[in-house]
Amino acid sequence: MNRLFVVTAILTLLLAACSKAPEPVASTALAVPATVAWVKPEGANIDAIFAQAKAANKPVFLYWGAVWCPPCNQIKATVFKRQDFIERSKLFVPVYLDGDTQGAQKLGARFKVRGYPTMILFKPDGSELTRLPGEVEASQYMEVLGLGLAGSSSAKESVTAALAGSAATLSPEAWRLLAFYSWDQDEAQLVAQKERAATLHKLAQLCPPAQRETASRLALKAIVAAAQDKATLPDKPAALERVQQILADAALLRSNFDVLVNYGSEIVPALSQPGSSERSSLLASFNTMLDKFAQDASLSTSDRLSAVSTKVALAKLSRSKTDKTALEAGLLTQVRAAVVAADKAATSTYERQAVIPNAADLLSEAGLLDESDALLKAELPKALSPYYHMLVLAANARERGDKLGSLDWTEQAWNGAKGSATRLQWGVGYVNRLIELAPQDAQRIEKAASGVLAELDAVPETFYERNRRGLEKMGNSLRAWNSKGQHAPVLRKLTAQLNAVCAKLPPQDETRVACTGLFQARPVAKA
Helix, strand or coil, X not given: CCCCHHHHHHHHHHCCCCCCCCCCCCECCCCCXXXXXXXXXXXXXXXXXXXXXXXXXXXXXXEEECCCCHHHHHHHHHHHCCHHHHHHHHHCEXXXXXXXXXXXXXXXXXXXXXXXXXXXXXXXXCCEEEEECCCCCHHHXXXXXHHHHHCCCCHHHHHHHHHHHHHHHCCHHHHXXXXXXXXXXXXXXXXXXXXXXXXXXXXXXXXXXXXXXXXXXXXXXXXXXXHHHCCCCCCHHHHHHHHHHHHCCHHXXXXXXXXXXXXXXXXXXXXXXXXXXHHHHHHHHHHHHHHHHHCCXXXXXXXXXXXXXXXXXXXXXCCCCCCCCXXXXXXXXXHHHHHHHHHHHCCCHHHHHHHHHHHHHHHHHCCCHHHHHHHHHHHHHHCXXXXXXXXXXXXXXXHCCCHHHHHHHHHHHHHXXXXXXXXHHHHHHHHHHHHHHCCCCHHHHHHHHHHHHHCCXXXXXXXXXXXXXXXXXXXXXXXXXXXCCCCHHHHHHHHHHHHHHHCCCCCCCHHHHHHHCCCCCCCCCCC
């Protein structure tokens, strides 16, 4: 499935049992797919679900997502509707946790889930078994899910054993689960963020050579982690040779499709210098691979789009951010053809919520902003969550220097957003965008910030996870905007409004501290 770059990019611009007998579990079947008996927690109470799963000796499958999220809709369109997933869901308790439901953000903090979607498999005793990858092909997803359900050791136990000198005792299945673990969404459950790249590199070395696909995947993941975390890549020449071998092997290429395509624009610069022979060779091999996958009918529509997106990213590697020179004509033709094909192929509502924003982003990255706008505007009347598409339109306007247009689309996105957490996060994004693009418009900034605070529920869950990080980011932006005290009256009014909300929280609750400290200087965690 396609990389989460669209969600990340847009949100960055705007801004994741007591002794009593278990209570009956509230179960509501979701619209998609209707045949999966999804269980939805009542508020932040999920303990009853885990208690019943333990009593039935069933694992728990936790899906953390959002209605508007393109990768979430991709999962719905390609995995959750599969008959084999539906059948397999009878072996576990499938829990659906939407980030906008009551108590969801508090549960998100409890389970250390941040990005949408995150999928975790728990043992019947409630301990975490593994985090499932959301970007792989549906067939690979089902394989990994099956390995998780059949496995006895958790990913944490396997990593600990391997690093402690017991790598030889791990089964091929345990190694494969580690290779397909969702390392991007680990949230320090297996290793600290700063140790992720080194750990993956060590695991790749320890993995038995006979397990070619598994070892190659771990090696690629190590390179990607080093690039993302700006960590030193051990033995770069060996890593380069390893990647070249993978690119020359059809079987390894196919099995590692998602890593090579989704992270090609990070792998290539991590292993080569601009203008070098190594860079030229890697680019040639990657582009050959990407052209092949862009036409591979066995891949999903989003995956084929991702192949062309990465080709565009690779073409722009040597360019500065301010270079607006048009891409090579042949590549632009390929981009347009891929978008037309994707628009035609995506028929279901859920698939279109995943495909159209990605197609629009591809057009934008290729410099075809007007065509991106046209695609999005045509989709707005029929989109599942049009307010997400408006964020892409806002980003396009900002890219072409249209500050007013960017602000208007961002405001429309906030006004149209559904769900308490989404509305809060979209509102925060609007305030931050106003401060960035129209810092002189104090009246509009005050009105927007006051509107966000007016929507805060005076309940603790408001100040957990994505909500809390977003509010802290807005507070930091407002303080920076008032760095010289020029907007002190506005900050005083907003602080008084916030204090009224905070006063409704339990006096000893940690969330009251978070609430009252919102406009105080503090570092903000990454969104």
